Amino acid sequence: MPQPGPEPDVLQACSPAKINLFLEVEGRREDGYHELTTVMGRVDLCDILNFRRTDDGRIRLRLAASGEERASPVSAGFPLDGQNLIVRAAAVLQEQSGTALGADIVVAKRIPLQAGLAGGSGNAAVTLRTLNRLWNCGLDESSLGELADSLGSDIRFLLTGSRIAVCTGRGNRVRPLPFCGQLHGVLMIPFSGNATAAVFRTLRTGAGQADRRHPAALLRALQEGRMQGLSGLCFNRLQHAAAELNPDVDRILKQLRHTAGNAMVTGSGSACFALTESARQARLLASRLRSRTDDQVIPFCI
Helix, strand or coil, X not given: CCCCCCCCCEEEEEEEEEEEEEEEEEEECCCCCEEEEEEEEEEEEEEEXXXXXXXXXCEEEEECCCHHHHHCHHHCCCCCCCCCHXXXXXXXXXXXXXXXXXXXXXXXXXXXXXXXXXXXXXXXXXXXXXXXXXXXXXXXXXXXXXXXXXXXXXXXXXXXCCCEEEEECCCCEEEECCCCCCCEEEEEECCCXXXXXXXXXXXXXXXXXXXXXXXXXXXXXXXXXXCCCXXXXXXXXXXXXXXXXXXXXXXXXHHHHHHHCCCEECCCCCCEEEXXXXXXXXXXXXXXXXXXXXXXXXXXXX
């Protein structure tokens, strides 16, 4: 019987973005976070991360070397030190596992910062899972999930690999949703970002919470594969605050409603999306929007 080969020294991984099809803020928690009910979908917009195991225990992070990535506004402001969730995820995994190994990590950024797409959270999830294998740490899913929770709110969802899930708590209690179909749409992302904390502060002072929403109708439609009219079931409590803080968000929402007939902010913004009935419609909509704007326009699929 053939013996398994040695563990690789180098691994590459895709780090996907997410969108919020539904997001309700239930209240503020004692730990300073907010209690949420949200329906997240994993989209096919990805960063690419390359990991190389080293023996010196150091974590080195850099952007991909091509001029395209260096010059891209997508990667502007991307930290390469301990502020980055990639570095922090590697450090907590080192501490938890007791490994003396390190890693050289190279990132090709495709997911903009401060866009509500959880690019950093996805990077952290991929780092935990990939280095757990590369370093042969042997941590199980529960242990990786606990490390994910110590780092941020969206990381556990992206760690699970679920396509769509209902997430509660501060977004870290994840219930995967059975979903057999495909959901298509277009992301429209300005080059200005939204700071999540600022959006929540604006929500607290300027938005009432009397009309609590629940995603029951959306969840039924997704489970039954009823994609037509799905946009009317989407909701984001943060949308008004995100548009109030960032004029680009308000402008994009208006443009998407005019062109696509629907529009929604994901997370705290600044990215917005419109749903379409097919991949072909998404491509056509993206082409139409690109001819009219300098914003980033990206067809997506869940």
